[in-house]
Amino acid sequence: MSHEVPTWFTDALSQSYDAAEIEVDGVRVAYRAWGKSGGPVAILVHGGAAHAGWWDHVAPHLTAGHRVIALDLSGHGDSGHRETYALEAWADEVMAVAAAESDLPPVLLGHSMGGFVVLTAAQRHGHAIRGAAAIDSPVREMSPEARAWVKRKHVPGHRVHPDRESILAHFRTLPADGASLPYVHRHLAVGSIREVPGGWTWKFDPHIFLRARMEPEDLAEAVCEIALIRGERGMATTDITDVVAERLGRDVPVTVIRDAGHHIMLDQPIALIAVLQTLLGQWRIA
Template sequence: MPQLELDGAVLAYDDEGPRDGDGVPLVFVHGWTANRHRWDHQMAHFSATRRVIRLDLRGHGESGGAGVRTIAELAEDVLALLGHLKVDRFVLIGHSMGGMISQTIALAHPDRVERMVLVDSIAKMTYSRGRGLLMAASTLVPFKLFVAANIQRAFAPGHPREEIREYIRASAETPREVVMTLYGAMRAFDVLDRVGEIRTPTLIVHGYHDIQLPLRQMLRMAKAYPDAVVRVIDAGHELPVEKPEELTTAVERFVGSAAV
């Protein structure tokens, strides 16, 4: 596992696939409390034919370090890694908070983003009553219980419990400071009035049963995009692992026509 030392952090990442494959590199960015292994299915599929990069964001997975307070700062970490790998143009695929990071990069560097895929993500978080109650309870219950409640509600009903328990365990390893600080960063994130500036071809894929970032919030974002393709899949908020084959197929169809 390669690592990049960066401003007091150590970023773990994977860089796989042929350098002379079809298309520009695909860059996968995971969400809040997750890690790069959310993309295992997509990584295995795409790395057979093209270069694929993924990382553990600062404070997540096998990446150390804290201190990041905004989505823009996480975006700078992603760009620093791509600079280190000498990647100029790329396709961004971001899940949840990773989609917020992707939009931030697309707005700041439109010339570098070939295409973009937003998975279960939005341009502005609206605080639902259920999430408000859960966050209010976060100071009253043990941290691991709080994390478990968040992860449990992220999956559509009927998802295997043993898999959910494994994701709860992995998320609970994210330091409390990182979890709570970045939740605040997501609450503060708002580019809804700017997404009309994004001319990057964009695919928006969302779970029909997503209650973390509900479908109606995604549609509010989607209608502001000048030319986005929208795909809704019968899943919850964790599309990369709930319906990995369907997501991979949707991404492949979208990026397959990207310029080489």
């Protein structure tokens, strides 16, 4: 496999974005936005232990007709931390960011745990949402990131690594997938770390994993449009997407991205961009 960095990726990262933050229930929530302000917005929601930068190579390709926003959920990235975390609180953060940017109903697009967040938002705020899509979100199972942490007897703190390159070498996706594009992997790793006394550590709060799953009984009918996207080798298997459709009480379109694992933006980003562009076109406000 060639490791040459393609133009579509470097062009995306060269696009400037507006950095902003708001306060939601006493906690600072940071976000970045691409495209013209004032129009309809599309909100990109990362998974557990991730950050807004997971969308840097995707968001600039979605700006035709939308202001595209990627936020750091509380406990992640450059946002503040809470004493406890819940899908409901994260959903409210997403809606608060959308309201800060536009009075029009947003489109919500969430990956893995972020898919749980947008489905929660669809249930709580469905009348105020244009559409919501969950990307390889394994409802009925704990997210792979959460499983790796809570299987331990306690929630550990972060190890401090002596230098920047050593911590970057430890960056892993869970589950691991050898198909991840190395230039995307490196970019996500760089955005995941922060300098602290004595070295470098990860940005996310390990306590996020104490409430990072969604059970079928947590799902209920939502009045907004719903779509599901799954990787062919991902975690949102056919039986899981069938459960979601059943609980939502209607047919829900499911798009399968071929030869993609759980982290679709790492191994099949162009295919993911195409699917998201299609959804945004279908859900565009007339």
